[in-house]
Amino acid sequence: MRNLIAKLALATAVLGSGLGVAAADTANIWVRADGSNFMPRIVDAYNKAHKDQIKLDIIPNAEIIPKYGAAAAGGTAPDALSLDLIYTPSFAAAGQLEDITDWAKSLPYFASLSPAHVKTGTYKDHIYGLPFSADASVLIWNKKLFKQAGLDPEKGPTNWAEIAADAEKVNALGGNIKGFYFSGNCGGCNIFTFMPLIWASGGDILSEDGSKATLDSPQLRGAIDLYRSMVKKDLVPAGAQTDTGANFFAAFAAGNIGISPSGAFAIGALNTQYPNVDYGVTFLPGKDGGWSSFAGGDNFVVTKGTKKLAVVKEFLDFAYSLEGQTILAKYGSLPVRGDIAKDALRELDPRYQIAAEAMAKGKTPYSVVFNDLINSANGPWTQMVNEVFFGDDVDGAIANAQETMQSIIDQAPQK
Amino acid sequence: MRRKYRQAMTTITATTTAPPRVRKLVGAGRRQWIGLLYVAPAVALVMVFFVIPLGMTAWMSLHNWPLMGEHAFIGLDNYWAILRDTRFWNALKFTGYYTVIVTIAIFAIAFPLAIFIEKPRPFTNLYRTFFFMPAVVGFASASLLWSWLLNVDSGLFSPAAYDLGLIDKKFNLLATFQPAFWSIIAMVVWKVAGFTMIILMTGLQSIPQDLQEAAVIDGAGPFARFRAITLPLMRRTLALALILSVAGSILAFDQFYIILRGGPRNQTLTAVYWIFNQSFVSFKLGYGAALSMVLLVILVALSLIQLWLLRKPEGLD
DSSP states (O other), X not given: OHHHHHHHHHHHHHHHHHHHHHHOOEEEEEEEGGGTTHHHHHHHHHHHHOSSEEEEEEEOGGGXXXXXXXXXXXXXXXXXXXXXXXXXXXXXXXXXXXXXXXXXXXXXXXXXXXXXXXXHTEETTEEOEEEEEEEEEXXXXXXXXXHHTTSOTTOOOOSHHHHHHHHHHHHTTOTTOEEEOOOTTOXXXXXXXXXXXXXXXXOOSBOTTSOSBOOOOHHHHHHHHHHHHHHHTTOSOGGGGGOOSTTTTHHHHTTOEEEEEEETHHHHHHHHHOTTOOXXXXXXXXXXXXXXXXXXXXXXXXXXXXXXXXXHHHHHHHHHSHHHHHHHHHTTOBOSBGGGHHHHHTTSOTHHHHHHHXXXXXBOOOOTTHIIIIIOTTSHXXXXXXXXXXXXXXXXXXXXXXXXXXXXXXXXXXO | OHHHHHHXXXXXXXXXXXXXXXXXXXXXXXXXXXXXXXHHHHHHHHIIIIIHHHHHHHHHTTEEOXXXXXXXXXXXXXXXXXXXXXXXXXXXXXXXXXXXXXXXXXXXXXXXXXXXXXSOOTTHHHXXXXXXXXXXXXXXXXXXXXHHHTOTTTSSHHHHHHXXXXXXXXXXXXXXXXXXXXXXXXXXXXXXXXXXXXXXXXXXXXXXXXXXXXXXXXXXXXXXHIIIIIHHXXXXXXXXXXXXXXXXXXXXXXXXXXXXTTOSTTTTOXXXXXXXXXXXXXXXXXXXXHHXXXXXXXXXHHXXXXXXXXXXXXXXX
16 A cells, blocks of 8 residues: 555656646757856856746857857757847847847836947847846056055046056056056957047047947047057057957956056956955046946847747846846846846945946947947957057048948948 | 980889779679779768858858848859959958968978988987977967967067067067068968978888989989989979968968957958958858859869979870
8 A cells, every 4th residue: 555655656746747847948048158157157046946947058259149140040049148239239130139129118127227238239219139247348457556656556547647647657667567558459348448538538439320430539539649658658568569359358467567448347357366466446537537438248139039038038037136136246247237236236346336337327339230340350440449559650540440430331231 | 314314214103103904804883883882981071061062152152141131142243242352352462472482481491301301310200200290280279379479478489589688679579560471471381391391201202212323323413313303203292282282371261360360450361361251250151152162263273273383294104
């Protein structure tokens, strides 16, 4: 009899678990390697607390776009994707993404979501992407070197003249110490950290809707002169000229650089990997003060026609909860919900608050050909920044970039 | 004297290259089938990894084929667009310039090395291994290694020269065209010369020793022997090494992508780099396919020209 009961119990358990598995749904999402720290943590937390599950794939940064394109063509695309936000307009224009306008607008906290992300996630008045992870650009300085140079280690530069003057003083320490660092052959790095100097001074390189290149502004010319003067005075290491971004963060982390524009990611990276570097964080200033920031990070997009929409929405809703935002913040992304950002960051390094403030006002240029214009190592923006910072013909380089950018915009399939 | 060598050479080549006699036997048909069966795996590989992709590339080149979204047939429009693509033609011009320089450089290093290691002498095997070793490193790994060596701040060359007091200021080799270009040439020669050396060495070893000895007895100096015996008998080997070097250089990509990213200021964009750029940065797969087809035609034409130039002269067979 006991045997029979045991068998019945076993049968019930097997049947029950079988039914349970059948009822749960699994959605597949992809993330670029930049998210490899926070994404598995938030997926784990979600999977533990929900019946429906997420299966996560981490794809190398450079491969995620071609791989997604190939998968979409072959009908094997993931249900959703955490996508570098600048690509959202071109993905939407290609008809690849699910229109999530109604759902997005029904979220009670919709108005508090990072405006720059929502703007790039919107194409022809429809929403195709919502903010997922975020990174703002900030200026970081080495407090130890500031002190050695006779500067106030607690006060970072607040305008361009102060950047140049502080960098020069640090540089005067000599040896391997240099005043300033930037990656001189990296389009992505410079849109992220050089562009805010121009925005903060009232200039821009693209019109609001991305249909016009506007490189011929005095603000751009002024910011170029600031960098050129520092290069000329030898305040910048020689390797900056050919740095395609590999050294973007590493140069400052080595402890020999006075000031460097960077991203909020640097706070976590410095704290965990370079605890000996004592640094300050401030905004990227305009010529005479004020400040601005690039809004980077990822938008969450859904592949058109996916059958797992409900799971994907449930996951995103979890990511937007205080628990989700706290996990993201703890493992390297700024919160994307402005209304609970402070709470999510409460237990973290207070320097994150500056980055979060920068994020709230952050800007992202809007273009369906952003990759061609800005990120491409051989595109007009990368070529221009390298020429104007280190070359001889500044005006020619700007004019050339203006013309090339406009022709790429004009030839784009959809605007 | 020269005629004597020629006669001797003719006899030798004639014996070594005489066509095999075909015997018609009962069951030859069956054997042919067995033969076909043996080569079937190789044929299948060529079909799957060459013929079918080639056909697909040709088909794609006739389409407006974005990375994402619908594709549409546009006939020869991509090819007309190539005619106006000045950056492609500039890239092709640079690729040609690079090919000529790097091929000359490789042969200039590999030939003397091949002569040096051809004959057994103390430590020959050690030398052979030493010279050949870089060839086994993948191009991408070698490029990464060199991009570190060439780094002005944290690498080897510039910091070492600075620390030894040879230069007053660290010099960024990759910042301007000429030093950057020659740095790449140095890296490629380091990487490829050993491989070319082995090919040339086998060619040298196949030259009959008695020909050289006869020439020495007749009083021919080293230069005369090289010109009248070595070079003519090396034609086939030279053709092979030359075609491999030229084809490899026309398709150069890894080192320019990894070390220079086409820089400084897009002056080192190669043809394949531009195809990569159009396909996977601008996401224009159809246009990239058309560019690939054009490059393929150029490559086949160049190889045919080389084979024709290095064909066996009359009277040697």
